[in-house]
Amino acid sequence: VTRLTTFSGGDFGNWEVESIEAVAGASLPDASWLAVSEDAETAHVGAAWLLRGVTSNQRYTTREEQTILLAEQPQLGRPEATRAALIPIRKTEEWWELAQDERREILADRSKHVSIGLEYLPGVARRLYHCRDFGEPFDFLTWFEYAPSQAAAFSELVARLRDTPEWGYVEREVEIRLVR
Amino acid sequence: VTRLTTFSGGDFGNWEVESIEAVAGASLPDASWLAVSEDAETAHVGAAWLLRGVTSNQRYTTREEQTILLAEQPQLGRPEATRAALIPIRKTEEWWELAQDERREILADRSKHVSIGLEYLPGVARRLYHCRDFGEPFDFLTWFEYAPSQAAAFSELVARLRDTPEWGYVEREVEIRLVR
Numbered sequence: 001v002t003r004l005t006t007f008s009g010g011d012f013g014n015w016e017v018e019s020i021e022a023v024a025g026a027s028l029p030d031a032s033w034l035a036v037s038e039d040a041e042t043a044h045v046g047a048a049w050l051l052r053g054v055t056s057n058q059r060y061t062t063r064e065e066q067t068i069l070l071a072e073q074p075q076l077g078r079p080e081a082t083r084a085a086l087i088p089i090r091k092t093e094e095w096w097e098l099a100q101d102e103r104r105e106i107l108a109d110r111s112k113h114v115s116i117g118l119e120y121l122p123g124v125a126r127r128l129y130h131c132r133d134f135g136e137p138f139d140f141l142t143w144f145e146y147a148p149s150q151a152a153a154f155s156e157l158v159a160r161l162r163d164t165p166e167w168g169y170v171e172r173e174v175e176i177r178l179v180r
Numbered sequence: 181v182t183r184l185t186t187f188s189g190g191d192f193g194n195w196e197v198e199s200i201e202a203v204a205g206a207s208l209p210d211a212s213w214l215a216v217s218e219d220a221e222t223a224h225v226g227a228a229w230l231l232r233g234v235t236s237n238q239r240y241t242t243r244e245e246q247t248i249l250l251a252e253q254p255q256l257g258r259p260e261a262t263r264a265a266l267i268p269i270r271k272t273e274e275w276w277e278l279a280q281d282e283r284r285e286i287l288a289d290r291s292k293h294v295s296i297g298l299e300y301l302p303g304v305a306r307r308l309y310h311c312r313d314f315g316e317p318f319d320f321l322t323w324f325e326y327a328p329s330q331a332a333a334f335s336e337l338v339a340r341l342r343d344t345p346e347w348g349y350v351e352r353e354v355e356i357r358l359v360r
Contacts, residue, residue: 059280063281134314
Protein backbone atom coordinates (compact mmCIF):
# COMPACT_ATOMS: atom_id res chain seq x y z
CA VAL A 1 0.00 0.00 0.00
CA THR A 2 1.56 3.26 -1.07
CA ARG A 3 0.08 6.35 0.50
CA LEU A 4 2.02 8.81 -1.68
CA THR A 5 0.25 11.90 -3.01
CA THR A 6 1.77 14.31 -5.53
CA PHE A 7 0.77 17.98 -5.74
CA SER A 8 1.87 19.69 -8.94
CA GLY A 9 1.63 23.38 -9.70
CA GLY A 10 1.51 24.41 -13.35
CA ASP A 11 -0.88 24.83 -16.25
CA PHE A 12 -3.40 22.14 -15.42
CA GLY A 13 -5.26 20.58 -12.52
CA ASN A 14 -8.66 20.55 -10.85
CA TRP A 15 -7.91 23.42 -8.46
CA GLU A 16 -7.34 26.99 -9.65
CA VAL A 17 -4.62 28.88 -7.80
CA GLU A 18 -5.90 32.10 -6.19
CA SER A 19 -2.61 33.07 -4.55
CA ILE A 20 0.83 31.75 -3.57
CA GLU A 21 2.42 33.63 -0.67
CA ALA A 22 5.60 33.05 1.29
CA VAL A 23 4.88 33.22 5.01
CA ALA A 24 8.51 32.37 5.96
CA GLY A 25 11.54 31.74 3.75
CA ALA A 26 11.40 31.33 -0.02
CA SER A 27 8.13 31.11 -1.95
CA LEU A 28 7.31 28.66 -4.76
CA PRO A 29 7.24 29.56 -8.47
CA ASP A 30 3.99 30.90 -9.89
CA ALA A 31 1.40 28.43 -11.11
CA SER A 32 -2.17 28.85 -12.36
CA TRP A 33 -3.51 25.41 -11.53
CA LEU A 34 -2.84 22.65 -9.01
CA ALA A 35 -3.18 18.95 -9.78
CA VAL A 36 -3.49 16.42 -6.94
CA SER A 37 -2.65 12.85 -7.82
CA GLU A 38 -2.42 9.61 -5.88
CA ASP A 39 -1.00 7.84 -8.92
CA ALA A 40 2.80 8.04 -8.67
CA GLU A 41 3.11 6.98 -12.31
CA THR A 42 1.28 10.05 -13.60
CA ALA A 43 3.60 12.26 -15.58
CA HIS A 44 3.53 15.88 -14.50
CA VAL A 45 4.99 17.19 -17.74
CA GLY A 46 5.57 20.91 -17.67
CA ALA A 47 4.72 21.37 -14.01
CA ALA A 48 6.37 24.42 -12.41
CA TRP A 49 6.87 22.42 -9.21
CA LEU A 50 6.05 19.06 -7.63
CA LEU A 51 5.58 18.34 -3.94
CA ARG A 52 5.12 14.81 -2.62
CA GLY A 53 4.10 13.41 0.74
CA VAL A 54 2.52 10.44 2.48
CA THR A 55 -0.20 10.06 5.04
CA SER A 56 1.25 8.23 8.02
CA ASN A 57 0.58 7.27 11.62
CA GLN A 58 -0.15 10.02 14.16
CA ARG A 59 3.04 11.31 15.75
CA TYR A 60 1.77 13.31 18.75
CA THR A 61 -1.92 12.80 19.47
CA THR A 62 -3.04 10.84 22.50
CA ARG A 63 -5.85 8.27 22.37
CA GLU A 64 -8.22 10.81 23.91
CA GLU A 65 -7.38 13.43 21.27
CA GLN A 66 -7.44 10.88 18.45
CA THR A 67 -10.92 9.67 19.45
CA ILE A 68 -12.28 13.23 19.33
CA LEU A 69 -10.53 13.93 16.01
CA LEU A 70 -11.88 10.76 14.41
CA ALA A 71 -15.41 11.63 15.56
CA GLU A 72 -15.31 15.29 14.49
CA GLN A 73 -13.19 15.49 11.35
CA PRO A 74 -15.09 15.55 8.04
CA GLN A 75 -14.14 13.68 4.87
CA LEU A 76 -12.33 15.45 2.07
CA GLY A 77 -14.30 16.09 -1.12
CA ARG A 78 -17.50 17.52 0.38
CA PRO A 79 -19.50 19.16 -2.47
CA GLU A 80 -19.76 22.50 -0.62
CA ALA A 81 -15.98 22.62 0.08
CA THR A 82 -15.00 24.58 -3.02
CA ARG A 83 -12.10 26.35 -1.30
CA ALA A 84 -8.81 24.70 -0.37
CA ALA A 85 -5.33 25.59 0.81
CA LEU A 86 -2.04 23.74 0.57
CA ILE A 87 0.51 24.83 3.18
CA PRO A 88 4.00 23.31 2.86
CA ILE A 89 6.14 23.78 5.98
CA ARG A 90 9.75 23.10 6.89
CA LYS A 91 10.87 23.15 10.52
CA THR A 92 14.40 23.87 11.77
CA GLU A 93 17.06 21.24 12.50
CA GLU A 94 16.77 22.34 16.14
CA TRP A 95 13.15 21.10 16.15
CA TRP A 96 14.10 17.70 14.76
CA GLU A 97 16.88 17.27 17.31
CA LEU A 98 14.42 17.75 20.19
CA ALA A 99 13.29 14.59 21.96
CA GLN A 100 9.73 13.32 21.53
CA ASP A 101 8.57 14.64 24.92
CA GLU A 102 10.04 18.08 24.18
CA ARG A 103 8.30 18.31 20.79
CA ARG A 104 4.99 17.17 22.30
CA GLU A 105 5.31 19.74 25.10
CA ILE A 106 5.87 22.60 22.63
CA LEU A 107 3.26 21.46 20.09
CA ALA A 108 0.47 20.44 22.46
CA ASP A 109 0.97 21.80 25.98
CA ARG A 110 2.40 25.21 25.05
CA SER A 111 0.95 25.77 21.55
CA LYS A 112 -2.41 23.92 21.78
CA HIS A 113 -1.96 22.82 18.16
CA VAL A 114 -4.40 19.92 18.47
CA SER A 115 -7.08 21.76 20.46
CA ILE A 116 -6.93 24.89 18.24
CA GLY A 117 -7.49 22.68 15.19
CA LEU A 118 -10.44 20.98 16.89
CA GLU A 119 -12.22 24.33 17.31
CA TYR A 120 -12.49 24.64 13.52
CA LEU A 121 -14.04 21.22 12.96
CA PRO A 122 -16.12 20.22 11.11
CA GLY A 123 -15.92 23.45 9.06
CA VAL A 124 -12.30 23.10 7.97
CA ALA A 125 -11.28 19.59 6.83
CA ARG A 126 -7.57 18.85 7.06
CA ARG A 127 -5.13 16.16 5.97
CA LEU A 128 -1.42 16.01 6.85
CA TYR A 129 1.18 14.60 4.46
CA HIS A 130 4.73 13.84 5.66
CA CYS A 131 7.71 14.40 3.37
CA ARG A 132 10.83 15.09 5.47
CA ASP A 133 12.07 11.50 5.13
CA PHE A 134 11.88 11.74 1.31
CA GLY A 135 14.53 14.45 1.12
CA GLU A 136 11.87 16.91 -0.09
CA PRO A 137 12.26 20.69 0.38
CA PHE A 138 9.50 20.69 3.03
CA ASP A 139 8.79 18.49 6.08
CA PHE A 140 4.98 18.53 5.84
CA LEU A 141 2.24 19.47 3.42
CA THR A 142 -1.07 20.29 5.06
CA TRP A 143 -4.19 20.26 2.91
CA PHE A 144 -7.32 22.13 4.02
CA GLU A 145 -10.81 22.10 2.42
CA TYR A 146 -13.73 24.35 3.36
CA ALA A 147 -16.86 26.08 2.07
CA PRO A 148 -16.60 29.78 1.03
CA SER A 149 -18.51 30.66 4.22
CA GLN A 150 -15.61 29.22 6.26
CA ALA A 151 -12.87 31.30 4.59
CA ALA A 152 -12.60 33.77 7.49
CA ALA A 153 -12.52 30.93 10.01
CA PHE A 154 -9.71 29.28 8.03
CA SER A 155 -7.68 32.53 8.02
CA GLU A 156 -8.17 32.84 11.77
CA LEU A 157 -7.06 29.23 12.34
CA VAL A 158 -3.74 29.65 10.52
CA ALA A 159 -3.13 33.06 12.14
CA ARG A 160 -3.61 31.57 15.61
CA LEU A 161 -1.24 28.69 14.88
CA ARG A 162 1.42 31.06 13.53
CA ASP A 163 1.26 32.95 16.81
CA THR A 164 2.28 29.92 18.92
CA PRO A 165 5.71 28.90 20.32
CA GLU A 166 5.71 25.94 17.89
CA TRP A 167 5.93 28.37 14.95
CA GLY A 168 9.25 29.61 16.30
CA TYR A 169 10.61 26.41 14.76
CA VAL A 170 9.11 27.01 11.30
CA GLU A 171 11.80 28.21 8.90
CA ARG A 172 9.89 27.96 5.63
CA GLU A 173 6.16 28.18 4.99
CA VAL A 174 4.18 28.88 1.83
CA GLU A 175 0.42 29.37 1.67
CA ILE A 176 -1.35 28.39 -1.54
CA ARG A 177 -5.05 29.31 -1.75
CA LEU A 178 -7.21 27.37 -4.20
CA VAL A 179 -10.70 27.38 -5.73
CA ARG A 180 -12.59 24.75 -7.66
CA VAL B 181 20.22 15.98 2.60
CA THR B 182 19.09 12.49 1.77
CA ARG B 183 19.54 10.00 4.57
CA LEU B 184 18.60 6.98 2.45
CA THR B 185 20.58 3.76 2.85
CA THR B 186 20.16 0.70 0.62
CA PHE B 187 20.92 -2.85 1.79
CA SER B 188 21.23 -5.36 -1.04
CA GLY B 189 21.55 -9.11 -0.65
CA GLY B 190 23.19 -11.02 -3.48
CA ASP B 191 26.58 -12.01 -4.86
CA PHE B 192 28.63 -9.05 -3.72
CA GLY B 193 29.14 -6.73 -0.79
CA ASN B 194 31.46 -6.08 2.12
CA TRP B 195 29.57 -8.29 4.59
CA GLU B 196 29.37 -12.07 4.20
CA VAL B 197 26.00 -13.58 5.10
CA GLU B 198 26.24 -16.19 7.87
CA SER B 199 22.52 -16.91 8.08
CA ILE B 200 19.09 -15.59 7.10
CA GLU B 201 16.29 -16.76 9.38
CA ALA B 202 12.61 -15.89 9.53
CA VAL B 203 11.62 -15.06 13.11
CA ALA B 204 8.00 -14.24 12.14
CA GLY B 205 6.29 -14.36 8.75
CA ALA B 206 8.07 -14.90 5.44
CA SER B 207 11.86 -14.97 5.15
CA LEU B 208 13.98 -13.28 2.47
CA PRO B 209 15.61 -15.08 -0.49
CA ASP B 210 19.07 -16.56 0.03
CA ALA B 211 22.07 -14.32 -0.49
CA SER B 212 25.81 -14.83 0.09
CA TRP B 213 26.85 -11.21 0.52
CA LEU B 214 25.31 -7.97 1.71
CA ALA B 215 26.17 -4.57 0.26
CA VAL B 216 25.38 -1.39 2.22
CA SER B 217 25.23 1.79 0.19
CA GLU B 218 24.37 5.39 0.95
CA ASP B 219 24.52 6.23 -2.74
CA ALA B 220 21.00 5.88 -4.12
CA GLU B 221 22.37 5.96 -7.67
CA THR B 222 24.41 2.78 -7.21
CA ALA B 223 23.07 0.02 -9.40
CA HIS B 224 22.43 -3.18 -7.49
CA VAL B 225 22.46 -5.36 -10.60
CA GLY B 226 21.66 -8.98 -9.87
CA ALA B 227 20.79 -8.43 -6.21
CA ALA B 228 18.42 -11.06 -4.79
CA TRP B 229 16.71 -8.36 -2.75
CA LEU B 230 16.94 -4.66 -1.88
CA LEU B 231 15.80 -3.00 1.33
CA ARG B 232 15.86 0.76 1.78
CA GLY B 233 15.40 3.01 4.79
CA VAL B 234 16.22 6.42 6.23
CA THR B 235 17.57 7.59 9.55
CA SER B 236 15.07 10.03 11.03
CA ASN B 237 14.16 11.90 14.18
CA GLN B 238 13.55 9.93 17.38
CA ARG B 239 9.90 8.90 17.68
CA TYR B 240 9.61 7.78 21.33
CA THR B 241 12.64 8.69 23.43
CA THR B 242 12.46 11.44 26.05
CA ARG B 243 15.20 14.04 26.51
CA GLU B 244 16.51 12.10 29.51
CA GLU B 245 16.73 8.85 27.52
CA GLN B 246 18.17 10.61 24.47
CA THR B 247 20.93 12.23 26.54
CA ILE B 248 21.99 8.84 27.93
CA LEU B 249 21.82 7.22 24.48
CA LEU B 250 23.93 9.96 22.88
CA ALA B 251 26.54 9.60 25.64
CA GLU B 252 26.69 5.79 25.59
CA GLN B 253 26.17 4.68 22.01
CA PRO B 254 29.32 3.90 20.01
CA GLN B 255 29.95 4.85 16.40
CA LEU B 256 29.43 2.35 13.62
CA GLY B 257 32.56 1.00 11.89
CA ARG B 258 34.69 0.20 14.93
CA PRO B 259 37.61 -1.99 13.76
CA GLU B 260 36.82 -4.73 16.31
CA ALA B 261 33.15 -4.88 15.30
CA THR B 262 33.50 -7.64 12.69
CA ARG B 263 30.03 -9.06 13.34
CA ALA B 264 26.78 -7.42 12.29
CA ALA B 265 23.09 -8.19 12.03
CA LEU B 266 20.35 -6.65 9.92
CA ILE B 267 16.85 -7.19 11.33
CA PRO B 268 13.96 -5.99 9.14
CA ILE B 269 10.65 -5.80 11.03
CA ARG B 270 7.04 -5.11 10.07
CA LYS B 271 4.45 -4.31 12.72
CA THR B 272 0.70 -4.91 12.45
CA GLU B 273 -1.85 -2.35 11.26
CA GLU B 274 -3.25 -2.47 14.80
CA TRP B 275 0.06 -1.04 16.08
CA TRP B 276 0.01 1.84 13.61
CA GLU B 277 -3.56 2.73 14.50
CA LEU B 278 -2.64 3.14 18.16
CA ALA B 279 -2.19 6.71 19.40
CA GLN B 280 1.27 8.03 20.27
CA ASP B 281 0.76 7.67 24.04
CA GLU B 282 -0.46 4.08 23.63
CA ARG B 283 2.57 3.12 21.52
CA ARG B 284 4.95 4.79 23.97
CA GLU B 285 3.29 2.99 26.89
CA ILE B 286 3.69 -0.43 25.24
CA LEU B 287 7.21 0.19 23.90
CA ALA B 288 8.74 1.92 26.91
CA ASP B 289 6.67 1.47 30.08
CA ARG B 290 5.60 -2.14 29.50
CA SER B 291 8.39 -3.47 27.26
CA LYS B 292 11.43 -1.44 28.45
CA HIS B 293 12.65 -1.32 24.84
CA VAL B 294 14.89 1.70 25.45
CA SER B 295 16.32 0.57 28.80
CA ILE B 296 16.97 -3.01 27.61
CA GLY B 297 18.94 -1.62 24.65
CA LEU B 298 20.94 0.61 26.99
CA GLU B 299 22.15 -2.41 28.97
CA TYR B 300 24.04 -3.63 25.90
CA LEU B 301 25.88 -0.37 25.24
CA PRO B 302 28.60 0.23 24.29
CA GLY B 303 29.12 -3.42 23.23
CA VAL B 304 26.36 -3.56 20.64
CA ALA B 305 26.16 -0.53 18.32
CA ARG B 306 22.78 0.04 16.71
CA ARG B 307 21.21 2.22 14.02
CA LEU B 308 17.52 2.38 13.13
CA TYR B 309 16.31 2.97 9.56
CA HIS B 310 12.64 3.81 8.87
CA CYS B 311 10.94 2.52 5.73
CA ARG B 312 7.18 2.21 6.36
CA ASP B 313 6.42 5.51 4.61
CA PHE B 314 8.23 4.34 1.46
CA GLY B 315 5.78 1.51 0.81
CA GLU B 316 8.56 -1.01 1.56
CA PRO B 317 7.78 -4.58 2.74
CA PHE B 318 9.10 -3.74 6.23
CA ASP B 319 8.54 -0.81 8.62
CA PHE B 320 12.06 -0.69 10.08
CA LEU B 321 15.52 -2.03 9.43
CA THR B 322 17.74 -2.24 12.50
CA TRP B 323 21.47 -2.57 11.99
CA PHE B 324 23.68 -3.91 14.80
CA GLU B 325 27.51 -4.09 14.93
CA TYR B 326 29.59 -5.86 17.58
CA ALA B 327 32.85 -7.68 18.27
CA PRO B 328 32.83 -11.52 18.18
CA SER B 329 33.12 -11.47 21.99
CA GLN B 330 29.71 -9.73 22.12
CA ALA B 331 27.86 -12.31 20.01
CA ALA B 332 26.20 -13.98 23.02
CA ALA B 333 25.19 -10.59 24.44
CA PHE B 334 23.63 -9.67 21.10
CA SER B 335 21.63 -12.92 21.02
CA GLU B 336 20.42 -12.24 24.56
CA LEU B 337 19.38 -8.68 23.65
CA VAL B 338 17.17 -9.74 20.74
CA ALA B 339 15.73 -12.67 22.73
CA ARG B 340 14.73 -10.31 25.56
CA LEU B 341 13.09 -7.84 23.17
CA ARG B 342 11.15 -10.64 21.45
CA ASP B 343 9.75 -11.63 24.82
CA THR B 344 8.09 -8.22 25.43
CA PRO B 345 4.46 -7.09 24.90
CA GLU B 346 5.70 -4.85 22.05
CA TRP B 347 6.64 -7.94 20.04
CA GLY B 348 2.99 -9.02 20.05
CA TYR B 349 2.64 -6.37 17.32
CA VAL B 350 5.47 -7.73 15.14
CA GLU B 351 4.02 -9.64 12.21
CA ARG B 352 7.17 -10.11 10.13
CA GLU B 353 10.80 -10.29 11.27
CA VAL B 354 13.90 -11.65 9.58
CA GLU B 355 17.32 -11.95 11.22
CA ILE B 356 20.37 -11.72 8.96
CA ARG B 357 23.73 -12.44 10.63
CA LEU B 358 26.85 -11.07 8.97
CA VAL B 359 30.65 -11.27 9.17
CA ARG B 360 33.34 -9.10 7.67
